Amino acid sequence: MRLLKLSNKKLLNLFLFVLFISNSSYSDEPIDIWDLENIKNKDKIEKENKLIKENNNKLSNIKNDTPNLLYVEEEEKLEAYDLKLVGLYDPADNDLNLNMWELSDGDKIIKLIEKIHKIKLSNDAKNIYKKLILTNAFPPSNNIDTGEFIDLKIKWLIKNDDLNLIKDFIIKNNTGEFNNKLAEYYLDKNLSLGKINKSCELFSIMKIVPNIDYILKYKIYCLIHKDQKEIAQLQYDLLKESGFKDDFFDKSFNYLMGYTDDPEITISEQSMLNFHLSYLSIKDFLFEPDKNTKKIIWRYLSSNNLLTKVSDIDLEDREKIKSFEKATNDGSYKETDLLDLYTRFQFNIYQIISATDAYKLLPNYEARALIYQAFLVSKDPDNQIKLLEILKKEFDDDNLNNAFDKELSRLVQTIDEDKISSKYSEFYELQLAKSGGEKLKIKYNNKILHQSKLINYFYGEISKEKTEKDLDKMLKKIKKNKKYFFSIKDNILIESLISDGIKVSEKYESMLELNKSNIPTDIEVMINDREIAMILLRLVEIIGEDNLKDLGTETLYFIISTLNKLNIDKIRNDIILQVIPVKV
Numbered sequence: 001m002r003l004l005k006l007s008n009k010k011l012l013n014l015f016l017f018v019l020f021i022s023n024s025s026y027s028d029e030p031i032d033i034w035d036l037e038n039i040k041n042k043d044k045i046e047k048e049n050k051l052i053k054e055n056n057n058k059l060s061n062i063k064n065d066t067p068n069l070l071y072v073e074e075e076e077k078l079e080a081y082d083l084k085l086v087g088l089y090d091p092a093d094n095d096l097n098l099n100m101w102e103l104s105d106g107d108k109i110i111k112l113i114e115k116i117h118k119i120k121l122s123n124d125a126k127n128i129y130k131k132l133i134l135t136n137a138f139p140p141s142n143n144i145d146t147g148e149f150i151d152l153k154i155k156w157l158i159k160n161d162d163l164n165l166i167k168d169f170i171i172k173n174n175t176g177e178f179n180n181k182l183a184e185y186y187l188d189k190n191l192s193l194g195k196i197n198k199s200c201e202l203f204s205i206m207k208i209v210p211n212i213d214y215i216l217k218y219k220i221y222c223l224i225h226k227d228q229k230e231i232a233q234l235q236y237d238l239l240k241e242s243g244f245k246d247d248f249f250d251k252s253f254n255y256l257m258g259y260t261d262d263p264e265i266t267i268s269e270q271s272m273l274n275f276h277l278s279y280l281s282i283k284d285f286l287f288e289p290d291k292n293t294k295k296i297i298w299r300y301l302s303s304n305n306l307l308t309k310v311s312d313i314d315l316e317d318r319e320k321i322k323s324f325e326k327a328t329n330d331g332s333y334k335e336t337d338l339l340d341l342y343t344r345f346q347f348n349i350y351q352i353i354s355a356t357d358a359y360k361l362l363p364n365y366e367a368r369a370l371i372y373q374a375f376l377v378s379k380d381p382d383n384q385i386k387l388l389e390i391l392k393k394e395f396d397d398d399n400l401n402n403a404f405d406k407e408l409s410r411l412v413q414t415i416d417e418d419k420i421s422s423k424y425s426e427f428y429e430l431q432l433a434k435s436g437g438e439k440l441k442i443k444y445n446n447k448i449l450h451q452s453k454l455i456n457y458f459y460g461e462i463s464k465e466k467t468e469k470d471l472d473k474m475l476k477k478i479k480k481n482k483k484y485f486f487s488i489k490d491n492i493l494i495e496s497l498i499s500d501g502i503k504v505s506e507k508y509e510s511m512l513e514l515n516k517s518n519i520p521t522d523i524e525v526m527i528n529d530r531e532i533a534m535i536l537l538r539l540v541e542i543i544g545e546d547n548l549k550d551l552g553t554e555t556l557y558f559i560i561s562t563l564n565k566l567n568i569d570k571i572r573n574d575i576i577l578q579v580i581p582v583k584v
Contacts, residue, residue, distance in 0.1 A: 086150045086173050087136040088165075094131045095568045100532035101137050106144025112537050113152055117159060124578070125543040126160070128571060132536045134169070150178045158185050163198075171205055180210045187218050188272035192296045194303035200225055213239070217249055218273055224256050233257070252277040272296055279304070291323045298332040307332065310341050321365050329403040338403060342369035343376075352377060356390065368394050381415050385424040388412065388431075442581040449474060450489040450580050457497065458573040468502045475508040486513060488553040489580050492560045496576060499564035517561035518554065527565050535562060536571075548579050 091097045101109070121129065133156050139149035157166050158181075166186050170179055183202065190199040200222035203209060209219060216239055223232035236253060248268055255263035256277075263281045268274035275297055279285050287306065289298055301307045307327075313320055321341070328338040347370055351358045355374035359367035368391060375387040388411060395404045412431040420428050445451040452474060457467045471494075478484045495514050498504060504512070519527070526535045539559055543551065551559075556579055563572035 085136040085138070086153060086178065088134040088169055088172055089131065089136065091135055091137060093570075094135065095570045096132070096135050096137070096532065098137050100135075101140045101149075101534075103529060104140050104531045104534040105142050106140045106148070109140060109534065109537070110144065110148070110152070112534070112541065113156075116537065116541055117155070119541070119544050121540070122543065122545055122547050124548040124575075125540050125545075127574075128536060128543070129156070129540045130160070130165075131571065132533060132540070134165075137533070147178070154178060154181055157182060161189070163189060167202070167205075170202070174207050180212055180215065183210055183215055187215070188296060191272050191276055192300040192303060194300075196225060213244055213246070214271065214273070216244075217246070220253065221256075221273065221277070224253075229257055248274060249277070252281050255281045269294065269297060272300065275300060279306075289323065289327070291319065291326060293323075295330045295332075298327045298330055302327075302332040310337050310344075313341060315344060318363070318365075325365060325398075325400055325403055329400045331402070335404060335407040339372060339407060342372045345369040345373070347373060355387065359390070359394075364394065364398055375411070381419040382421050382424050384415050385412075385420060385428055389424075389427050442583055445582070446474070448487075448490075449478070450487065450493045451582050454493060454497070455577070455581050458576050464500065464502055467497065471497060471502065472505055472508075475504070475511075479508060479511060486511075488557050491516070492553075492557055492576065493580060496560060496564055496572065499567075500569065515561075517558040519558045519562055523558075523562055527562065532566055532568075535566065536568075548575055551579070 085098075091100070116129065119125075133153055139146050153169075157169060163186060166182055170182055170186065173179060183206075186202060187199045190196070199218070203219050203222055209215060216235070220232050220235050220239070223229070223235060248265055248270075251260075251263040251265050254260045262283075265278065265281060267278040267282065267285075267287055285306075287301065288308070289301060298307075308320075313324060315321070324333065324341060325338060327333050328335060345366060351370060352374050355370050359370045362370060371387055371391045371394065375384055375391065378384050378387060388408060392404060392408055395401065409431055412428060415428070417428065442455070443451070444453050444455075446453060452470075454467060454470055454474070456462050457464075462470075491512075491514055494504070494512060495517075498514075520538075523535055523538055526538070539562065542555065542559070548556070556575075560572055560575065563569070563575070
């Protein structure tokens with residue numbers, strides 16, 4: 001691979017090449033640009049040509065002092081546009097490009113992504129990762145093939161569990177076997193949530209239905225569900241002619257079509273569709289889940305009101321209670337249902353009074369019940385916080401982190417903040433912050449750079465020319481004020497403006513202390529090598545579980561400096577507007 005600057009001559013060559021492809025798309029023999037299932041689709045070729053042109057336009061309009069680089073192979077590289085691009089976003093949407101992965105090592109990418117997937121990313125980290133992983137781009141050239149690269153996107157979509165995002169991805173990338181796994185997940189998840197129509201509508205918006213038995217069975221069931229039995233019969237006959245064999249589905253099909261009165265089947269947990277067909281086909285359906293029951297079936301039972309009621313649970317059945325706690329953690333029961341269960345346990349007055357010691361002698365689920373009941377009767381704010389802290393730890397120690405989350409935030413807010421001592425204020429404030437989310441307004445202060453209305457430049461509300469004049473006026477005033485201290489946030493703002501081509505007068509340069517962001521060495525190396533995607537992965541890892549506003553200013557400084565060096569201004573602006581202004 002060689003490195004070519006995007007000169008006028010090269011731009012002209014690339015333009016002529018794109019023009020050639022565009023003209024060829026109207027010839028008698030259309031080009032198979034996707035090359036996955038030999039689908040010759042003129043519209044898709046035109047769409048890809050448009051993407052290439054937009055990316056090249058972006059590359060040609062970069063700042064003169066920081067030339068963007070296009071990494072290509074030899075002349076044959078131009079013919080590599082037949083590679084399938086799988087994603088949702090145009091690279092230009094977030095100042096990225098088609099080649100952002102190509103120079104990175106596939107093994108390193110996989111290892112870092114696997115590490116990221118083990119982190120419970122904050123919404124801020126998740127937002128950056130989503131833009132990166134779902135942007136159309138060519139895969140890395142080394143140690144990873146196209147299928148593995150696409151699979152990284154699929155795994156994240158499933159882990160992220162945003163069904164609307166998954167549907168958009170399936171529709172936009174409706175070719176290739178890689179969609180099979182996503183389609184199955186989308187169908188099963190909606191069905192488990194009791195949204196049968198949502199599952200079935202997928203077949204009306206997919207241009208190409210994956211030709212695998214499980215999805216075809218879903219399609220046949222959906223036709224029956226929509227009372228299109230004649231078409232269902234036709235589809236079923238075609239499936240049988242292909243050699244399909246499934247005794248359970250055959251019997252369920254005959255029952256749902258009205259051919260038999262009793263399918264003579266037992267409940268099947270083999271798949272979500274089988275379980276649903278069991279529910280529809282078996283009279284007096286009754287199923288008692290346990291700790292080994294799949295999470296998705298628990299959710300299905302909850303969605304269809306088939307779970308045992310809290311009042312009917314036997315408190316002597318230890319395994320049943322453990323299953324109930326796990327199901328709550330997985331979202332099948334409400335947190336309030338679990339807390340109601342805890343109130344049914346009987347404890348003596350001594351246990352309640354000495355709960356902070358007595359709980360240690362009980363089984364974990366009883367310990368949680370005792371601590372919760374002690375909290376309910378306590379009137380002392382410090383003791384209440386202490387009990388909630390113990391209760392939270394008991395849940396976390398048993399990997400039930402999500403079973404006491406929303407209710408913890410609610411209960412914390414019932415405590416009088418003014419009566420909490422400093423000893424317990426940290427836990428209180430932490431939980432209170434998690435429950436926040438109100439939209440705050442920016443408070444401007446034109447005596448401080450990063451709090452001034454200069455911040456509006458990053459909203460795109462003021463021009464570079466006006467920003468340059470306003471910055472000059474502020475620096476003039478600051479120079480007279482010898483007590484003014486340039487904070488890291490001031491440096492972040494000024495360096496970002498300079499990166500965008502806004503000039504600072506020479507007479508003010510001596511009072512500025514810029515370019516001291518201390519970018520980690522490994523990221524500096526990747527900046528020099530233009531490993532854009534790998535750098536963004538590292539930033540996602542660094543942000544991790546933290547919200548951007550909770551990061552230290554030194555960390556924010558090097559993140560912004562990194563994005564400045566890469567000219568990724570749109571993501572940078574989002575971060576600046578979230579962490580720099582004072583909001584009240």
